[in-house]
Amino acid sequence: MDVKQKYWNPVLETLPREKIRQLQLNKFKQIFKWTYDHSKFHRQLYGQAGIKPEDIRSFKDIKQIPKVEKSMMRDIQRKDPFPYGDALCVSLEDVAVFRQTSGTTGQPVYQPDTWQDWEWWAECWSYILWAQGYRPRDRVFIPFGYNIFVAFWAGHYAAEKLGCEVVPGGVLDTKARILKIQELQATAMMATPTYVLGMAETAKSKMDLDPSQLTIEKITCAGEPGASIPSTKRRMEQAWGAKVYDHAGATEIGAWSFECNEQPGGMHVNEGMFLVEIEDVESGEIIEEPGHRGKMIITALDRQAQPCVRFDSKDVIEWADEPCPCDRTSRLIKGGVVGRADDITKVKGVLLAPSAIEEVVRDLDGLGDEYEVIVEKDGDTDRIKLRVEVLPEAEDQCQLIEDKLADQLRLKTNLRYDIEICGCETLPRYEVKAKRFKDLRKKG
Numbered sequence: 001m002d003v004k005q006k007y008w009n010p011v012l013e014t015l016p017r018e019k020i021r022q023l024q025l026n027k028f029k030q031i032f033k034w035t036y037d038h039s040k041f042h043r044q045l046y047g048q049a050g051i052k053p054e055d056i057r058s059f060k061d062i063k064q065i066p067k068v069e070k071s072m073m074r075d076i077q078r079k080d081p082f083p084y085g086d087a088l089c090v091s092l093e094d095v096a097v098f099r100q101t102s103g104t105t106g107q108p109v110y111q112p113d114t115w116q117d118w119e120w121w122a123e124c125w126s127y128i129l130w131a132q133g134y135r136p137r138d139r140v141f142i143p144f145g146y147n148i149f150v151a152f153w154a155g156h157y158a159a160e161k162l163g164c165e166v167v168p169g170g171v172l173d174t175k176a177r178i179l180k181i182q183e184l185q186a187t188a189m190m191a192t193p194t195y196v197l198g199m200a201e202t203a204k205s206k207m208d209l210d211p212s213q214l215t216i217e218k219i220t221c222a223g224e225p226g227a228s229i230p231s232t233k234r235r236m237e238q239a240w241g242a243k244v245y246d247h248a249g250a251t252e253i254g255a256w257s258f259e260c261n262e263q264p265g266g267m268h269v270n271e272g273m274f275l276v277e278i279e280d281v282e283s284g285e286i287i288e289e290p291g292h293r294g295k296m297i298i299t300a301l302d303r304q305a306q307p308c309v310r311f312d313s314k315d316v317i318e319w320a321d322e323p324c325p326c327d328r329t330s331r332l333i334k335g336g337v338v339g340r341a342d343d344i345t346k347v348k349g350v351l352l353a354p355s356a357i358e359e360v361v362r363d364l365d366g367l368g369d370e371y372e373v374i375v376e377k378d379g380d381t382d383r384i385k386l387r388v389e390v391l392p393e394a395e396d397q398c399q400l401i402e403d404k405l406a407d408q409l410r411l412k413t414n415l416r417y418d419i420e421i422c423g424c425e426t427l428p429r430y431e432v433k434a435k436r437f438k439d440l441r442k443k444g
């Protein structure tokens with residue numbers, strides 16, 4: 001591959017819109033028929049709705065197809081063909097790879113992949129890495145506990161596929177990982193935003209080492225929305241002296257979206273490989289126009305062992321209205337994944353997305369990276385407690401910071417908070433994905 005080449009796949013990434021749509025429709029018909037023919041679970045689901053493969057001629061027909069929810073997958077699994085159950089479209093002999101979802105929202109879902117699916121994962125990730133400037137000269141350090149979760153496994157294989165040199169930072173602890181980055185002069189890494197900030201904090205406070213003096217030039221994030229939240233992105237970029245890029249993917253879906261090197265304030269959907277539909281949460285209508293948020297219904301157009309067809313992802317997204325200066329013709333989602341339909345909750349009658357709080361907290365000088373939000377009932381009214389950490393150099397400005405924080409939060413979220421300013425390093429720390437938003441009302 002010519003390192004000066006701008007796109008990983010120059011044909012697919014610059015295909016005129018109408019051709020992308022035609023390709024998506026053709027591929028959708030194929031994966032639908034594959035699924036219908038090979039998965040008992042899907043055939044039953046579609047049979048109940050009276051839909052057969054030959055009924056699908058347009059995107060309008062696709063809208064009528066029943067969605068698949070995670071809970072449906074949970075119900076059919078742990079049965080024969082063990083442990084995947086009736087959605088398995090290939091024989092068990094053809095399954096080459098096992099992964100499972102993290103189980104943060106309930107019992108984990110098992111994900112089988114064939115060898116071909118696994119190659120497809122690496123191909124999805126190759127688009128991401130190439131668009132973010134990864135080239136064969138890069139030495140990529142992956143500070144990730146390699147295990148049953150898909151996380152950065154596919155990023156690892158894609159980096160190899162590009163010709164980068166990959167250093168797996170598996171069982172090392174945070175300090176050892178930082179030292180390895182220093183020793184090998186690694187140029188790139190992949191991690192969750194929580195861990196990117198956590199590593200920087202460890203380097204500064206426990207090793208007397210400034211991570212921006214290391215050789216990391218770019219960081220690819222996943223697993224949490226932070227890299228698309230401007231203030232969190234800025235904190236990571238300043239701490240590491242590196243470009244920070246977002247990407248979105250999931251075990252049951254694949255790596256479907258990425259920020260390119262132009263960083264237009266949104267992420268490209270890899271439309272040659274995925275069909276993304278945005279559904280209005282209240283009306284159930286598919287949203288075509290920009291600027292209107294809804295939840296994502298997604299189809300992986302090429303995945304075979306356990307297909308992902310009209311999967312109700314619960315990710316909240318919206319289409320951007322401007323094309324990207326990088327000239328890729330795929331559509332952008334504005335501001336990345338802005339939340340989870342499950343997390344966006346009504347507080348005092350106002351819709352609140354936890355990411356909006358993060359954006360404000362991390363935008364204020366004088367505050368540390370950690371925060372904690374607790375929503376609870378006080379009689380008939382909701383109360384929101386927000387705990388933040390003040391940095392040692394700003395301890396004499398607590399009142400000023402609190403006032404600013406309250407103002408900004410009111411502007412951004414239309415809500416009032418009980419703010420508590422805590423000392424440095426008093427709030428919980430998280431290794432990989434954080435749980436900073438706690439809604440105690442749900443426990444009754």
Ligand SMILES: [Zn+2]
Pocket residue numbers: 260261262263264268324325326327328
């Ligand atoms: Zn772009």
